[in-house]
Amino acid sequence: MRAFADLIERLVYTPQRNAKLRLIADYLAHTPNPDRGYALAALTGDLRFTHAKPAMVRELVAQRVTPELFALSYDYVGDLAETVSLIWPEKELDGGGPPGLAEVVETLTQAPRGAVPGLIEAWLDRLDANQRFALLKLITGGLRVGVSARLAKTAVARLGDRDPAEIEEVWHGLEPPYRGLFAWIDGQAGPPAVAETQRFRPMMLAHPLDDPAADGLDPGAFRAEWKWDGIRVQLAAGADGGDGGHLYSRTGDDISGAFPDVMAAAAFDAVLDGELLVVRDGVVAPFNDLQQRLNRKRVMPAMLTRHPAWLRLYDMLFDGAEDLRGLPFDARRQRLEDWHARVRPSRMDLSPQLDFADWDTLAALRAGARADQVEGLMLKRRDSAYVAGRPKGLWFKWKRGPLLIDAVLLYAQRGHGKRSSYYSDFTFGAWRDAAADAPALVPVGKAYFGFTDEELRQLDRWVRANTVDRFGPVRAVRPDLVLEVAFDSVHRSTRHKSGVAMRFPRIHRIRWDKPAAEADRLATLEAMIVESAKGPAATEP
Amino acid sequence: MPETPITDWLEVRPQGLFVRPGGFFIDPVTAVDRAVVTHGHADHARPGHAHVLATPETLAIMRHRFAGDPAGAQALAYGQRLRVGDATVWLAPAGHVLGSAQVVVEHAGGRAVVSGDYKRRADPTCVPFEPVTAELFVTEATFALPVFRHPPVAGEIARLLRSLSLFAERAHVIGVYALGKCQRLIAELRRAGYDRPIFLHGALEGLCRLYEAHGVVLGPLQPVTAVERRALAGQIVLAPPSALADRWSRRLPDPLTAAASGWMRVRQRARQRGVELPLVISDHADWDELLATLDAVAAPEVWVTHGREEALIFAAQARGIRARALSLVGREEAEDGG
Known part of the structure; x- marks a missing residue:
C-alpha cells in the first residue's frame, strides 16, 4: 500500500505527461504481482467496489473524531477523503503492519456488505496519512490523479519496450491483476490470448492539412468524405464472442455501456470504423447533444429517445474472421458497401464519398460546409492500407477555416511545469450591453495555446505590468489588450455566465494595435451559434 | 496563587501585548519605546524600537535584516533573569528558529508565558522548546486543526x-x-x-x-x-x-x-x-503537539493567537482550560513561514 500511496501522491502533483509516465513505469517495474496489476486497474478505472460509499466513511470517522473538530477541518480541507485521511487518529501500530494493495482489493471484492465498514476501519488504523488517502480514493471510486487509461497503458508498454497499440489490442480481454500481461511484458511468455471481439484494433489517424494543392497532392489518388463532428469509434461485433460486442473510443476506452441502442443493432460479425453521432430523423445533431450521452455508466430510457445514437461508417477492418486491413482503401470501401447492402443494420449508414475532379471543387465544398456537424473534409489515399497510428502521406484532415472574434483579455493564470513561471492561461471576454451607457465585459472563453514562445513572453510581461488584482495563481488585468481568438464553433451553454461555450478556442493573433472598445460584442458570438439541422443531410443508401 | 490576577497587568493594546509593571511590549507590530522580541521573523520583529530585549541570536538576525537597527539592544541569554521595572523577565527556548524564545514574565507571584511561535520537533539548527509551567499561556495556533499532523x-x-x-x-x-x-x-x-x-x-x-x-x-x-x-x-x-x-x-x-x-x-x-x-516540514507545532504543550504548561488560562483559534479553543475548553482568542493586529496568516 505504501508504494501505491506514494505513486498516487506524486501523480496528484505532477502535471507533465512524460513525468507521469515515468512515475507509473517506475512503480510497475519495482512492484511485484499482483499489487502492480491492481494498481494498474485502479489507474485505468477497472476496479469497482460496490459496497464502499462515502457516507460509510463519514460514519466511521464520526465514531473517532469530535463532530465540531471534524466540521472545522472538513470546512478547511474541502475534500472528504483527504479530511478523513488526515484527521484519522493514529494509534500505536499493533504489529500488523500496513495491508498490501492486493490484500485490500481481494478482501473487499469478496466481503459481504455488512463486513465492509469493519474492514475499512481496521485498515485505516494500520495505515499512515498518505496510505489512508490512497485507500479511501481507491475504494470510493475515482482516483482523479490526471491519468487516463491510455496513459497508464502507455506506461505498461514503455516498461516492456512495446508499442502502446499492442497493449490496446489485447486490453479488453484482460482482467486484473493482469498476470498474463505482465508475464508478456517481462518477456517470460507470449502475448495473452483474448477473444476476437475483445480486441481493440488501434485506429488509423490522419495528419492535418492546410492546402492539398500547395502540398502537391494528386487529386486523382484520393477519396474525399466529410469529417463528421462526433466521436470516432470502433465497433467490434462478433457472433462468436457471445457478449454482444464492444464499442471503443479512439483511445480504446470501452464505451459500450453508454450506447445500448447502438449495441443492440450490432447483431453481426464485423469490425467497423465510424463516427458516433446523435441523429434525429436523418439529421445530425450538434456535438453538444452527443456529449449528453458520453461518460455515463447507465442511460435513462428518456435519454435514448431524446438523443438517439447513430453510427456513420467510414471503414471496415474485419468482415467475419477476414482481416481487411491490408487491402487498399477502395477495396475496403467496396467490401463495406456490399456488406451494408447485405446486412442492412439499423442505426448505421455510410459516410458518403464526395465527387470532385480537382482541389478547387473540393475547396468550394469545404467552404460551403459552415455547419456545426461537419468539421471539414477527410482525404484518404485510394490505395492506403489500414495502418495503426498516424502514418505519413496516407490520410489527411482538411478542417474548415476557424471562426474568429476579437476579445479582451480579462484574467491570466500561471501554467504548469515549464510554464509555471509564465502567465499562460488566458480568459477573455466580449462586450455586453448591460445598460446603454455602461457596457460590460463578460468572460466568453479561455485559451492556453496558439501563441509562439516569443508571444508568450510578451503576454507574460504585459500581464505582470497590467495586473489590477490577484486571486491565488490568477491575476485580473486591466481590460486593455485585444486578442484575436480562433475557434471551431460556438454553442449555447447554461453553465457559463455568457450563455455561450466555444470549441477549441486558441489565441490566433495578439492585437496590440486594437483599442479594447473596438473588440467584438457578445451578440456577434451569439450570431455564430448553429442551432441544428443545417449540416449536410444524412444519406440513406 | 498570584496576588493579583495576571489579566490585571498583561494588556492587549493595538501595538501588541503590553506588560504594565515592566513598561514593555512583547512583539509589538509598530515601533515602541521598549520591546521584547521572541524571534526574528518579520511579523514578530519590527524595526524602529528604541529599546529591544531579545536573545543574542535574535538581535543578530534583527541587525542583519534592519541594517544595524536596533540601536538600544540588550541581549538576554536563555534562562538568565532580568528585573525590568516591577517585573522579572527571562527567555526560554521555543524551538522555532535560531534564537527563538518564549518570554516568561513574573509579577506579583504570578507567571505568564508568551510563547511566540514554537515547535516541538527536534531541529538541528536551534535549541529545543522547553515547557515552562504558568498561570497564563499565550500560544500560537498556525496549525491548530486535527488534520495537521506533521510526518517525521x-x-x-x-x-x-x-x-x-x-x-x-x-x-x-x-x-x-x-x-x-x-x-x-x-x-x-x-x-x-x-x-x-x-x-x-x-x-x-x-x-x-x-x-x-x-x-x-x-x-x-x-x-x-x-x-x-x-x-x-x-x-x-x-x-x-x-x-x-x-x-x-x-x-x-x-x-x-x-x-x-x-x-x-x-x-x-x-x-x-x-x-x-x-x-511537509514545519517550524510550528502540529495539532497533537499544541495539545501536548497545553498539558505540559498546565496553565489554567490560555490565550490563542494567529491561526485557526476556533478549534484549539474548543479543544482547550474540553480540557477544562479557560481559553479565548487574542486578536492581535498584524498577525495575519503568513503562509511562507509555515
Whole structure:
C-alpha cells in the first residue's frame, strides 16, 4: 500500500505527461504481482467496489473524531477523503503492519456488505496519512490523479519496450491483476490470448492539412468524405464472442455501456470504423447533444429517445474472421458497401464519398460546409492500407477555416511545469450591453495555446505590468489588450455566465494595435451559434 | 496563587501585548519605546524600537535584516533573569528558529508565558522548546486543526532524495522561508548524508552565513549565479517561495517545484501554488503537539493567537482550560513561514 500511496501522491502533483509516465513505469517495474496489476486497474478505472460509499466513511470517522473538530477541518480541507485521511487518529501500530494493495482489493471484492465498514476501519488504523488517502480514493471510486487509461497503458508498454497499440489490442480481454500481461511484458511468455471481439484494433489517424494543392497532392489518388463532428469509434461485433460486442473510443476506452441502442443493432460479425453521432430523423445533431450521452455508466430510457445514437461508417477492418486491413482503401470501401447492402443494420449508414475532379471543387465544398456537424473534409489515399497510428502521406484532415472574434483579455493564470513561471492561461471576454451607457465585459472563453514562445513572453510581461488584482495563481488585468481568438464553433451553454461555450478556442493573433472598445460584442458570438439541422443531410443508401 | 490576577497587568493594546509593571511590549507590530522580541521573523520583529530585549541570536538576525537597527539592544541569554521595572523577565527556548524564545514574565507571584511561535520537533539548527509551567499561556495556533499532523522529517527528506534520483535531469527548486526553514532543510539534508553543494537564491545567502557564524554546520553552499544553467540539473536549489513563480526560476533547467511547509499537508493548497513535490516540514507545532504543550504548561488560562483559534479553543475548553482568542493586529496568516 505504501508504494501505491506514494505513486498516487506524486501523480496528484505532477502535471507533465512524460513525468507521469515515468512515475507509473517506475512503480510497475519495482512492484511485484499482483499489487502492480491492481494498481494498474485502479489507474485505468477497472476496479469497482460496490459496497464502499462515502457516507460509510463519514460514519466511521464520526465514531473517532469530535463532530465540531471534524466540521472545522472538513470546512478547511474541502475534500472528504483527504479530511478523513488526515484527521484519522493514529494509534500505536499493533504489529500488523500496513495491508498490501492486493490484500485490500481481494478482501473487499469478496466481503459481504455488512463486513465492509469493519474492514475499512481496521485498515485505516494500520495505515499512515498518505496510505489512508490512497485507500479511501481507491475504494470510493475515482482516483482523479490526471491519468487516463491510455496513459497508464502507455506506461505498461514503455516498461516492456512495446508499442502502446499492442497493449490496446489485447486490453479488453484482460482482467486484473493482469498476470498474463505482465508475464508478456517481462518477456517470460507470449502475448495473452483474448477473444476476437475483445480486441481493440488501434485506429488509423490522419495528419492535418492546410492546402492539398500547395502540398502537391494528386487529386486523382484520393477519396474525399466529410469529417463528421462526433466521436470516432470502433465497433467490434462478433457472433462468436457471445457478449454482444464492444464499442471503443479512439483511445480504446470501452464505451459500450453508454450506447445500448447502438449495441443492440450490432447483431453481426464485423469490425467497423465510424463516427458516433446523435441523429434525429436523418439529421445530425450538434456535438453538444452527443456529449449528453458520453461518460455515463447507465442511460435513462428518456435519454435514448431524446438523443438517439447513430453510427456513420467510414471503414471496415474485419468482415467475419477476414482481416481487411491490408487491402487498399477502395477495396475496403467496396467490401463495406456490399456488406451494408447485405446486412442492412439499423442505426448505421455510410459516410458518403464526395465527387470532385480537382482541389478547387473540393475547396468550394469545404467552404460551403459552415455547419456545426461537419468539421471539414477527410482525404484518404485510394490505395492506403489500414495502418495503426498516424502514418505519413496516407490520410489527411482538411478542417474548415476557424471562426474568429476579437476579445479582451480579462484574467491570466500561471501554467504548469515549464510554464509555471509564465502567465499562460488566458480568459477573455466580449462586450455586453448591460445598460446603454455602461457596457460590460463578460468572460466568453479561455485559451492556453496558439501563441509562439516569443508571444508568450510578451503576454507574460504585459500581464505582470497590467495586473489590477490577484486571486491565488490568477491575476485580473486591466481590460486593455485585444486578442484575436480562433475557434471551431460556438454553442449555447447554461453553465457559463455568457450563455455561450466555444470549441477549441486558441489565441490566433495578439492585437496590440486594437483599442479594447473596438473588440467584438457578445451578440456577434451569439450570431455564430448553429442551432441544428443545417449540416449536410444524412444519406440513406 | 498570584496576588493579583495576571489579566490585571498583561494588556492587549493595538501595538501588541503590553506588560504594565515592566513598561514593555512583547512583539509589538509598530515601533515602541521598549520591546521584547521572541524571534526574528518579520511579523514578530519590527524595526524602529528604541529599546529591544531579545536573545543574542535574535538581535543578530534583527541587525542583519534592519541594517544595524536596533540601536538600544540588550541581549538576554536563555534562562538568565532580568528585573525590568516591577517585573522579572527571562527567555526560554521555543524551538522555532535560531534564537527563538518564549518570554516568561513574573509579577506579583504570578507567571505568564508568551510563547511566540514554537515547535516541538527536534531541529538541528536551534535549541529545543522547553515547557515552562504558568498561570497564563499565550500560544500560537498556525496549525491548530486535527488534520495537521506533521510526518517525521526524515521521511520527507527521503522523498526529496528519491525524486532527485528519478528526475536526475531536473533542478529541484524548493521554496523555503529565508530564516529558519532554509537552514533547517539544509541541516536535515546533511544529516541524511547528502553532501553535494546546495544552491541558493541570493536572498538566502546572508542568513545562512549568520547561522554558520553561530555554529550551525551547513556544508558546501553555492549561489545559483556561480554556475552555468546546465550544471544545475539534478541539483537542489533553495529559493524564497515568492521566487518560484517568478521569472527568476527560468534560469533553471526544467525546474521541478517543491516547497517545504506545514501547509503542504493539504493537497489543494499545494496544488494551488503549482507545487509538484510538497514536503511537509514545519517550524510550528502540529495539532497533537499544541495539545501536548497545553498539558505540559498546565496553565489554567490560555490565550490563542494567529491561526485557526476556533478549534484549539474548543479543544482547550474540553480540557477544562479557560481559553479565548487574542486578536492581535498584524498577525495575519503568513503562509511562507509555515
